[in-house]
Amino acid sequence: MQLHSIINKKKQTRRPLVLVALILSMFMAAIEGTIVATAMPNIVADLGGFSLYSWVFSAFLLMQAVTILIFGKLSDLYGRKPIYVIGVVIFLIGSILCGLAPTMTLLVIFRIIQGIGAGAVQPIITTMVGDMYSIKERAKIQGYLASVWGISSIAGPLFGGFIVKFADWAWIFWLNIPLGILGLIGVILFFHEEVSKEKKTIDYTGASLFFISVSALIIVLVQGGTAWHWNSIPIISLLSLFILGFSLFLWQEHRAKTPMMPLHLWKNKLITIANLITLISGMIILGLSSFLPTYVQGVMGYSPIIAGFTLSTMSIGWPIASTTAGHLVLKIGFRPTAILGGIALVTGGTLFMFLEPGNGPIYAGFSSFVIGLGMGLTSTTFIVAIQNSVDWKTRGAATSLTMFMRIIGSATGTAILGGVLNQRMNQLLEKQDASLAVANTDILLNDTARNQLDPALLATMEQTLAEAMHAVFIGLFILGLIAFLLSSFFPEIKQKKQK
Template sequence: MEESMQKKTNRTLVLIALVLSMFMAAIEGTIVATAMPNIVADLGGFRLYSWVFSGFLLMQAITTMIFGKLADLFGRKPIFIIGVSIFLIGSLLCGFATTMTMLVIFRLLQGVGAGAIQPIVTTIVGDMYTVKERAKVQGYLASVWGISSVIGPLLGGIIVQFVEWSWIFWMNIPLGIIGLLGVIRYFHEQVNKEKKAIDYNGAGLFLIGISSLIIVFVQAGTVWAWLDWETISLFSLFIIFMIVFIFQEGKAPSPIMPLFLWRNKLILIANLATFFSGMIILGLSSFLPTYVQGVMGESAIIAGFTLSTLSIGWPISSTIAGHLVLKIGFRKTALLGGCALLIGTFMFFCLTAEKGPIYAGISSFIVGVGMGLSSTTFIVSIQNHVNWNVRGVATSLNMFMRIVGSAVGAALLGGILNLQMRAFIGTESKSLDVSNIDLLLDENRRKSMDTEMLEKIQNGLSFGLDHVFNGLFIIGILAFLIILFFPNVQLEEAEES
């Protein structure tokens, strides 16, 4: 099948179209974050602020697996077209939103489309290229995320300052149309025309179960307490529906999530390591800027620099991983990535305010190197290890694990921060409150604060974030230990399987 596709498909033009589509979906997260203050000022509804991001993540998480399976059943091309079309409709409507509620609803629609774009793009690349080419091309594709992380905030600031925030969403439309036309015109695939069995019951159970879990991670610890009835009810709902889902997948003729994938050691180890690396990434993204601004007393620009180095390290090492896989194999490349994650998180374990933002930036860069080496290796090894008819769902499953890991990491590490800060305030400084932390993140108000009060608040935030970074190091250790069990699969063996 892959040989026939290569004769018909213009791989260069299709790859350009795929990169543009991937860039469109990747930049959406960072570019929206920059514009949110202006959006809130225009639309109001600050109480829904977090749902502009969480709603997008929720729908992306619960649709990634489903689109991956549909791509295996009906081919990559139609599912890619559907996904990009939904994303563009959502983008168009987001720009026309007149209330925050409308924006959240349209972001949900965008998230549905995003659930198709990333896994299907990655799967198409896996289909078009040979086993030796995949490693390099997937590395190039991974660099799109790093580039978008650096460009997104800058571009968002320019658009908000010189045009208006609606164009943050509308700029997706020309990119998406070019991507669609490129795939429609130049990508060709052969798909079995026989009648397909769709696991509707499995899809429904999965949607309800994972939605319940993600909502718990979004709401618990902030809107709800972890022991509130809403949290317990939704978590119970998740457990019940996922148990029924597993039974359903065991008997379905064409399951949404084939259970045999979890019995494959390579896929199991890659997915577990990806889950923990997802926790690390969102943990750093959420809390490193707060530490640099609040504890070190640096500006938002400096805080952004310390995080952007991660986005620089990731694409560089992703490209290198493509070459290393061919020279030293999957296992050694993955182990190098695991070592970098371990070293990077250990450096955050040792982080103090005195070490300064350059130390934090170097630590972040090393974590990015670990992510690039490991994530590219995992995707390529999985795609080389499975047949065409499950490549889409296997690729989507790995990406799904990163999304869920990110949600779990944000909830777990955020819970640790709140718990430790309350403990500090309760024992060390009765005059403080958690809400005082807001003062640290406003540069002007911070300068006008009493020196003694400023020091107390910084000590409280530092105490809480030290425990967060301790947690990151423990997660880094777990990721490394799991990668130690990654099997030594050869390129030739993987291609034949």
């Protein structure tokens, strides 16, 4: 009996140690977005392939979006630990390969591997926290995880700037290795669970249809107007594939026993408006993170560290607004707080629309800060409102759907704004000199090659990139305006006392 008690004691989860491991893993996954964005100008300068710029982000986020719901289902079937371990291992393999990538094409392929791993890491961490802690404890623990996102968002651009300044850009990816290993050790040794033998079906058909249709759409958005004309056979074929694939996806989700995306949630007006704004805000944040460093370095001529600063201010505004939103929803309600978030997003978009090279990085940093305020106000308001509007049985599905929409928004946002940038760049270069190509933009991001350019040619190329980037910033303004307009339709909610 005593031996049996000792064995059971050994199998108990040591929550503090597991929590530390999960926080390290969350930091590893969270920092990936901003740290890579800051280093991209240097990566492009080394590997070339500026036309594939947006694919480095879109490939990662697309695979994460497609796999995040599938891994969540697998964790119900096989347990949290094995899926978590598989996800971290895949993520680390992708990280190692990304650092070794000799070309931009291979870097995109290796980012796909990273994205698959990330699709398991983030949702499983959230699920494991829910398994380990009671309802009262979860609020505090989720606060820890939220702070990890805030810290990583601030540290990412700064770490990225320092690494590319004083070391090889490969360390941007290899930084994940010690964090991932420590996370694996903590979970493997100290997390224990009892896995249910109940069989659950996975909507592989729906996931496949969604992957095919969305992939076709993103290829159209990135390649349209640059590699292929909008009326070309590849574009028309891919658009047809998207329409057919997405139609079949919706049909499959209606008939699936456990659909990848529960469509009945869209009948709730609150959830629909919140998820649409979440989709748009995802497009804004990744679009800004992807292209602002290039503008600060290639057009303004500042260092990667300064470029990192202009992004880090957004990450400062986000947690501040998130904390404030938690108090505002109790004092003035969900709808007014959501509208305030929409106002901040459209204000930030307006500031970026008027961004010029002479404004300097402080102006760009302040504009990012305002965008961060909008993100914090909307994200916190929506997640709390959604969770309060559904019962316990559907709360997990509703919450994961919101996370899914943000990821999809991030993937499509970089593709759309990247397509706008490439198309506008080609139009401007064709007017000035037919011998120039988008690839020549790489020179502006390489300090040595930049200093060797004729001053007149350098000024011309900087002006061209500035005008092309202005089209991207107009796109950010339009997205912010749509978010604000949608927020005005967000329904008023009567707060319920929770038991």
